Amino acid sequence: xxxxxxxxxxxxxxxxxxxxxxxxADPDALAAHAMGGADPTFAGRFEPGDVVVAGxxxxxxxxxxxxxxxxxxxGASAVVAESFARIFFRNAINVGLPALRVxxxxxxxxxxxxxxxxxxxxxxxxTTGEVLRAASYPAFLRELVDxxxxxxxxxxxxxxxxxxxxxxxxxxxxxxxP
Amino acid sequence: xxxxxEQILSAKVGRPVEPGEIVRAPVDFAFGHDxxxxxxxxxxxxxxxxxxxxxxxxxxxxDHLVPAHNEYAAELYGAxxxxxAEHGTVFYPQGSQGQEHxxxxxxxxxxxxxxxxxxxxxSCTEGALGAFATGVGSTDLAFAMAFGWLWLRVPETTRVxxxxxxxxxxxxxxxxxxxxxxLGVDGAVxxxxxxxxxxxxxxxxxxxxxxxxxxxxAGAATGIVEPDGITRAFADAHAGGEYAxxxxxxxxxxxxxATIDCDGMEPRVAVPNLPANAVSVSEVQTEGVEIxxxxxxxxxxxxxxxxxAAAEVLDGSEVAxxxxxIVTPGSRRLERLCVEEGWTATFxxxxxxxxxxxxxxxxxxxxxxxxxxxxxxxxxxxxxTGRMGHPESEVYLASPAxxxxxxxxxxxxxxxxxx
Ligand code: SF4
Numbered sequence: 181x182x183x184x185x186x187x188x189x190x191x192x193x194x195x196x197x198x199x200x201x202x203x204x205a206d207p208d209a210l211a212a213h214a215m216g217g218a219d220p221t222f223a224g225r226f227e228p229g230d231v232v233v234a235g236x237x238x239x240x241x242x243x244x245x246x247x248x249x250x251x252x253x254x255g256a257s258a259v260v261a262e263s264f265a266r267i268f269f270r271n272a273i274n275v276g277l278p279a280l281r282v283x284x285x286x287x288x289x290x291x292x293x294x295x296x297x298x299x300x301x302x303x304x305x306x307t308t309g310e311v312l313r314a315a316s317y318p319a320f321l322r323e324l325v326d327x328x329x330x331x332x333x334x335x336x337x338x339x340x341x342x343x344x345x346x347x348x349x350x351x352x353x354x355x356x357x358p
Numbered sequence: 359x360x361x362x363x364e365q366i367l368s369a370k371v372g373r374p375v376e377p378g379e380i381v382r383a384p385v386d387f388a389f390g391h392d393x394x395x396x397x398x399x400x401x402x403x404x405x406x407x408x409x410x411x412x413x414x415x416x417x418x419x420x421d422h423l424v425p426a427h428n429e430y431a432a433e434l435y436g437a438x439x440x441x442x443a444e445h446g447t448v449f450y451p452q453g454s455q456g457q458e459h460x461x462x463x464x465x466x467x468x469x470x471x472x473x474x475x476x477x478x479x480x481s482c483t484e485g486a487l488g489a490f491a492t493g494v495g496s497t498d499l500a501f502a503m504a505f506g507w508l509w510l511r512v513p514e515t516t517r518v519x520x521x522x523x524x525x526x527x528x529x530x531x532x533x534x535x536x537x538x539x540x541l542g543v544d545g546a547v548x549x550x551x552x553x554x555x556x557x558x559x560x561x562x563x564x565x566x567x568x569x570x571x572x573x574x575x576a577g578a579a580t581g582i583v584e585p586d587g588i589t590r591a592f593a594d595a596h597a598g599g600e601y602a603x604x605x606x607x608x609x610x611x612x613x614x615x616a617t618i619d620c621d622g623m624e625p626r627v628a629v630p631n632l633p634a635n636a637v638s639v640s641e642v643q644t645e646g647v648e649i650x651x652x653x654x655x656x657x658x659x660x661x662x663x664x665x666x667a668a669a670e671v672l673d674g675s676e677v678a679x680x681x682x683x684i685v686t687p688g689s690r691r692l693e694r695l696c697v698e699e700g701w702t703a704t705f706x707x708x709x710x711x712x713x714x715x716x717x718x719x720x721x722x723x724x725x726x727x728x729x730x731x732x733x734x735x736x737x738x739x740x741x742x743t744g745r746m747g748h749p750e751s752e753v754y755l756a757s758p759a760x761x762x763x764x765x766x767x768x769x770x771x772x773x774x775x776x777x
Contacts, residue, residue, distance in 0.1 A: 190543055190632070192742050199723050203430045205397035205496070217744060237544035240577060241742060243479040245397060245495040266548040266579055267479055271495035320380045320509060330497050334405050334504065 181306065182229035182257050184292040186285070187218060191234050192241035193268070197250045205246060207253025214250040228255025231294045231303075233285050235261065239268025245275065252277040258296045260285060260303050260312070273321055274330040280314035287312075298325075361515035361612065362582045363550035365604040366490040370473050377514040377613075385415070386472040388502045389448075391458055392420035394477035394495070396437040401500035410445045411506035417448035417467060419458040421716040427724045456715045459483035459571065459657035460688030463563075463596060470585050470593050471602030475502050479574050480657045480739065486563065486570035487593065488585025488603060490550070493574060513579045514613035516546040517606075520557035522621035527773050529667065530565025531659060531737065531757040533557065533618070534572040535626035535636035540616050543634045547577030549613060552606060554584040557620050563592045564663040571658045572739050575633040627735075627770060628755035631743045639760055642770045647754065651734040652677075652765035653746075654758050655686025655713070656720040659737035662692060664758040669701035671762035671777045677709040678768030684726050685710045686718030708766070722746040728753075735764045 187195075195217035197210055204210065215222035215232070232251060238261040239247055248271040251259060258278040262285055272279035278298040288294070292307035301314040317325060327333040360368060368374045371381045390398050395418060402410075410416050420438045423431035435452070442449035448467065450456060456464075459480055468474045470488040475481065477499035484491035494508065502508045518537050537553075538545075551573045558566070566583040573581025583589070585603045593601050626636040654660075654668045665687060677683045685705050687693040693715055696702040705712055713719075719726025720738040728734055728747030734754070736746065741753035756764070759773035766776045 194742050194744055198744065199721055202393060205400065217749070237547060237577060240543060241479065241740065243394065243477060243481075243493045243495055245394070245497060248495070263544065263547060265577055267493050267495060269548075270498060274495060274497040274501075318380050324509070330501050330509075331401050331404050334501050337505075338405065338407065 181293055181295050182231045184231050184233045184288050184290060184294050185222065185226060186288060186290045187232070187234040189235035190237045190240055191218060193239060193244055193247040194241060196239065196247040197244070202244055202246045205249060207249045210246055210250035211253030214254040223254065226254050229257050230255070231296060232256050232259045233261070233288050234259070235285060236263045238264050240265035243267045245271045248272045248275050248277050258298060260296065273324055276325070276329040282312040282314050361550065361606050361610040362488065362552055362584065362604045363490055363513055363515050363580065366471060366473060367510070367512050369471070369602065375512045377512050379512045381510055381512060382507050383473055383510045384507045385475050385502050387415050387468050387474045388476070388499060389417035389419055389458060389462065390477035390496070390499045391422050392424060392431070392434045392438050393422050394499065395441065396434050398477060398496040398499040398503070399437055399441050401497050402503055405500065405504050407504045410447065410503045413446040414448065416445070416503055417450070417462070418442040419450045419461065420452070421455060421457050422721070423724050424452050424455050424716050425714065431724070454690055456689035457657050457660050457717055459567070460660055460692070463487060463567065464689055464691060466597030469597045469599070469601035470589055471604055475499070475508055480571055482573040482578060482581045483567055483571040483657055485573065485580040485582040486566040488582060488589050490580055490582065492580045511548065513548055513550040515552050515610070516541070516549045516578070516614045516616065517552045517554065517612040519555035519615065519617045520620055521555050521617060522557065522619045522623070524557065524620040524623040525625070527625050527759055528620065528623050529757050529759070530561060530568035532623065532626040533620065534569045535628050535633070535755065536618050536620070536623065537616065538572060538575050538628070538634040539636040540618060541576040541634070543575060543577065543632050545576045546573070546614070549578050551576065551578045551581045552584060553581060558583060559586060562663060563588060564661040567661060568658055572633065575739060625757055625760050625772065627760065628741055630741050630752040630754065633740060633755060639756070639770065639772045642754070643772065647733060647770040649681055649735050649764055649769060650732040651682045651684065651726060651728065652761045653684050653719045653726060653734060653736040653738060654761050655684070655688065655718045656738040658739040659758050660686055660688030660692070662695060664737065665692060665696055665701055668758040668762040669699070669704045671759050671773050672708040672766065673704050675708055675766045675776060677765045681765050681768055683708065683710040683765040684713055684719050686713040687715050689715050719746065735761050735770055737761050
């Protein structure tokens with residue numbers, strides 16, 4: 181269970197982590213400045229398990245993975261939004277930060293108690309009783325999330341020495357490319 | 359019935375693919391810069407592989423914080439240098455440095471029909487070559503460098519058609535600002551944007567890079583400019599060898615089609631704080647926006663035609679008192695060209711500061727940082743709150759000609775009034 185910290189549409193990566201704080205890729209160090217461009221008091225108030233809630237196009241702007249890492253470092257149990265910017269969504273999946281897309285976040289107010297079930301794809305607002313269904317991940321992305329992120333998935337591929345099911349050999353070292 | 363993006367991805371994956379599918383796609387070229395590569399190196403090391411999949415298909419391009427302005431930047435540069443040396447990748451050391459999205463096409467590292475990933479959001483720029491070029495994060499880059507492929511969601515395509523006859527001062531920047539105003543900052547999230555139409559057929563490559571560069575400002579995965587003879591001429595001159603030209607099928611299916619009527623279009627200016635807030639320059643002029651700084655450069659507008667346009671407007675003029683003009687050529691080749699063409703002299707005579715090739719003042723970290731209350735006109739691509747410095751500073755996005763004219767006028771101006 182965590183509290184909702186609610187933001188609007190088009191929250192960009194400068195709002196999530198200001199460029200001047202991109203001086204480390206350590207999630208814990210980044211967490212101290214999380215959401216600093218939108219709300220400088222956020223990092224002091226946000227506790228592990230709390231949830232970032234937003235409207236459309238969350239994480240637009242730069243490709244800096246530091247944005248997803250800052251929220252992961254802050255202990256966000258999930259980011260729940262109406263839509264995500266493409267690179268932010270990739271980064272979140274790849275670093276193991278749950279990013280859940282729901283139809284509308286309009287019913288969630290600042291401070292509401294939220295229960296997020298990533299596996300089931302549901303967000304329950306205990307304050308209002310509303311239950312939101314999250315769009316389910318395609319099978320491949322579930323595999324990534326289950327593995328604990330892209331790097332863990334890659335380690336598993338290497339350990340198996342296998343090939344991708346519908347693509348080229350999993351590791352093309354020395355083959356000179358496609 | 360495939361769009362360009364679908365044709366490229368189908369060719370890479372080796373079977374017809376459909377929008378919405380997740381595929382494992384082999385990458386032809388991958389690169390990172392001094393901010394995104396060092397975290398990618400850590401992830402690469404966590405994978406535990408000893409070598410990259412193919413060093414000739416990977417580039418290390420420090421351009422954001424070069425030359426280093428503090429110890430952290432120096433550490434990042436050192437990490438890039440060590441990785442490039444250890445793995446023998448393509449490398450742009452300080453002294454040969456350039457803005458990544460300027461040097462990658464200029465040095466022929468990406469060709470039409472390629473699949474390119476860059477750990478930088480503006481990696482959509484190289485789509486101007488008729489390639490599928492897309493921005494990824496550091497973990498993605500680490501994976502791509504190790505495996506030579508990456509998971510990708512096949513995007514839907516938004517087609518943007520430019521028709522009509524624009525004002526002679528209109529360039530690629532104005533066209534893309536007009537398209538963004540039509541689409542909105544979330545108008546093409548995760549889509550491929552395909553740029554075409556009669557106005558694009560006449561556009562030189564430099565302008566096409568500017569078009570594709572700002573596709574990400576509508577949330578797109580890539581911005582592909584429909585390739586033609588101009589694309590081929592560029593590819594032959596810069597990359598050589600074989601490449602693949604993909605044009606859309608007549609019955610290609612688009613998620614959205616936007617037609618931008620350019621008839622009589624004047625230069626555009628995106629007012630703070632979104633790149634999609636584009637209005638005509640005369641509309642901004644009626645407000646009388648006084649500026650403190652003008653910036654010419656970046657991955658959007660740091661190329662030859664941009665520098666030429668700025669030099670033509672500035673020739674024989676001086677920057678207004680109290681205005682700081684910063685000019686940043688995109689590559690070493692262009693820096694030399696500025697000297698050869700006499701543009702450097704024009705810029706210096708006008709009172710500009712010339713910077714080393716790279717990202718320059720674009721992102722408010724190393725140089726040209728704005729103070730509270732300051733206003734800049736800039737040829738870069740983002741005017742988000744605090745993008746160029748203090749959260750209470752403001753950025754207006756415009757073409758090189760408008761930025762140069764505004765520097766002379768001291769307020770946002772139409773180049774016609776200065777040149
Ligand atoms: S020039 Fe600006 S937008 Fe382009 S890559 Fe550099 S910092 Fe990013």
